[in-house]
Amino acid sequence: MRIGIIGVGMVGKAIQHGFTRIGHEVIPYDVNLPKTSLKDVLPTEIAFISVPTPQKKDGSCDVAVVEKVVGELAKAKYKGVAVIKSTVEPGTTDRLHKKYPKLRLAFCPEFLREKATYTDFVEQHDVCIIGAYNKKDYELVKAAHDPLPQAYAHLTPREAEFTKYFSNVFNAMRITFANQFYDACKAAGVDYQKVKNAVVKRRNIPNFYLDCNENFRGFGGSCLPKDTQAFAAFVRKLGLDLALFDQIVKENERYAKHVL
Numbered sequence: 001m002r003i004g005i006i007g008v009g010m011v012g013k014a015i016q017h018g019f020t021r022i023g024h025e026v027i028p029y030d031v032n033l034p035k036t037s038l039k040d041v042l043p044t045e046i047a048f049i050s051v052p053t054p055q056k057k058d059g060s061c062d063v064a065v066v067e068k069v070v071g072e073l074a075k076a077k078y079k080g081v082a083v084i085k086s087t088v089e090p091g092t093t094d095r096l097h098k099k100y101p102k103l104r105l106a107f108c109p110e111f112l113r114e115k116a117t118y119t120d121f122v123e124q125h126d127v128c129i130i131g132a133y134n135k136k137d138y139e140l141v142k143a144a145h146d147p148l149p150q151a152y153a154h155l156t157p158r159e160a161e162f163t164k165y166f167s168n169v170f171n172a173m174r175i176t177f178a179n180q181f182y183d184a185c186k187a188a189g190v191d192y193q194k195v196k197n198a199v200v201k202r203r204n205i206p207n208f209y210l211d212c213n214e215n216f217r218g219f220g221g222s223c224l225p226k227d228t229q230a231f232a233a234f235v236r237k238l239g240l241d242l243a244l245f246d247q248i249v250k251e252n253e254r255y256a257k258h259v260l
Contacts, residue, residue, distance in 0.1 A: 001025070001144055004041030004080070006069055007051035008033055010222070011085055011110050014117035015048060018148060021122060042076055046144050048108075050085045059229035059249075060237070061089045067096065074100035081137050083108050087164050087227055089234055093131065093157035107131035107157040108141055109164035114221050125149045131160025165234075168227040169245065174209040175219040176251050182212040218255025225252070 001024050005012050008030040020026045027044055029036045041047050051065040066086050073082050081104045084093055093107045108130050112120045128149035132138035138154045145152075155163070178196070185192035192212060200207040219225065232245035 001046070002027065002044040003144060004029065004044035004047035006030070006038070006041060006047055006049045007065075007086070009050065009052065010114065010117055011112060012048075012050040014112055014121045015050065015085070015110070017118050018121040018125075019144065022146075022148065024144065038072055038076065042078055045080045046083060046140055047073065047078065047080055048083045048085050050110075053086045053088055055226045055229060056233075058233055060233035061087065061226075061230040063088045063092050066092065070096050070100060070103065070105070074103040078103060080104065081106055081132075081140055083141055085110050087168075087223075087230075088161060089230065090158050090161040090165070093161060097133065097157070104137055105157070106133070106137050106141055107160045109160060109167075111164070111167050114223065122148060127151045127153060129153045129155060129160050129163050131155050131157035133157070165227060165231045168224055169231050169248070171209050172219050172224045172228045172252070173244075173248050175212075175224070176248050178210045178212045179217055179255055180251065218252045225249070228252075 003019050003024045003026050005016050005019075005026060005028045008016060008028045012028070012030070016026050016028055027040050029038055029041050049066060049069050051069055053066060054062050056062045063086075066084060066088055070082060070084075083106045085108055087109065088107070093105055097103075097105045108128065110121070116124075125145075125148040128142070128145045128151070130138050130141045130152065132141060132154065133156075135154075142152055181195075182192045185195060196207075196210050199205055200210065228245065229249050232249055235242050235245055
C-alpha cells in the first residue's frame with residue numbers, strides 16, 4: 001500500500017518507521033523536509049496527518065495547521081482517505097467533514113510515549129482506534145496498520161477524538177494522584193514505594209504512571225500538560241463546571257520545577 005505522511009515530527013517519524021517496516025511504500029511530506037511536496041502524497045491510497053496542534057493562550061487546542069492541510073488536500077481533490085492523527089478538539093473532524101464533504105476523512109489517534117515512540121507503534125501497539133464515517137474507510141485504515149495492533153475499535157470520529165483525551169488526561173490524573181499520595185506517605189513516615197508496589201499486585205490497579213520520588217515529580221513533556229489543559233478548556237466551552245480537569249493542571253504546577 002502507498003501511504004502518505006504529512007508532518008514528520010515525533011508521531012510522523014514513528015509511523016513512517018512502522019509502516020515502512022511492515023512493507024508499505026511510505027511517502028513523507030513536511031514543510032521542513034527538503035525536496036518534499038504535498039503533490040508527492042496525492043497518488044497515495046491513504047494519507048496520515050500528524051502536524052502540530054499547539055496550545056493557545058487560553059489553553060485550548062490550536063488546529064489551524066490541521067485545517068490548512070485538510071483544506072489543501074480537498075483543493076487538490078485527493079482521492080484517498082485523509083486520516084488525522086494529530087490530537088484535535090472533539091468535533092474537529094466532523095466540522096472539516098462538513099466543510100469538505102467530497103474529501104474522505106477519518107481520525108485515528110496514537111498513544112505513543114515520547115521516549116518509546118517506535119517501540120509503542122511497532123511492538124506494543126495494543127489497540128488501533130479508528131474514527132471513520134463508513135466501513136470502507138475503516139477497513140482501509142485497518143489494513144494499513146495490520147498486523148501491528150492487537151485489537152481494533154471502530155468509532156465515530158468524534159468518539160475517537162475523545163479517546164485520545166481520555167487516555168492522556170487519565171494518565172495525568174494518575175501521576176497527580178501518585179505525587180500527592182507520595183507527599184502524604186512522606187509526611188507520615190511511610191515508604192511510598194513499598195505501599196505502591198504492594199497495591200499494584202491487585203489486578204484493578206496497574207503500575208503505569210505511579211512511580212514517584214524526590215527527583216521525579218509531576219507530569220511534563222509535550223503531550224500531557226498540553227492535552228490536559230486543552231480538555232479543561234474544551235469542558236469550559238461546553239458550559240460545564242467540572243473542576244477536576246482544571247484541578248489536575250493546577251496541582252501539577254507545584255511539582256513543575258521537579259519534572260524531568
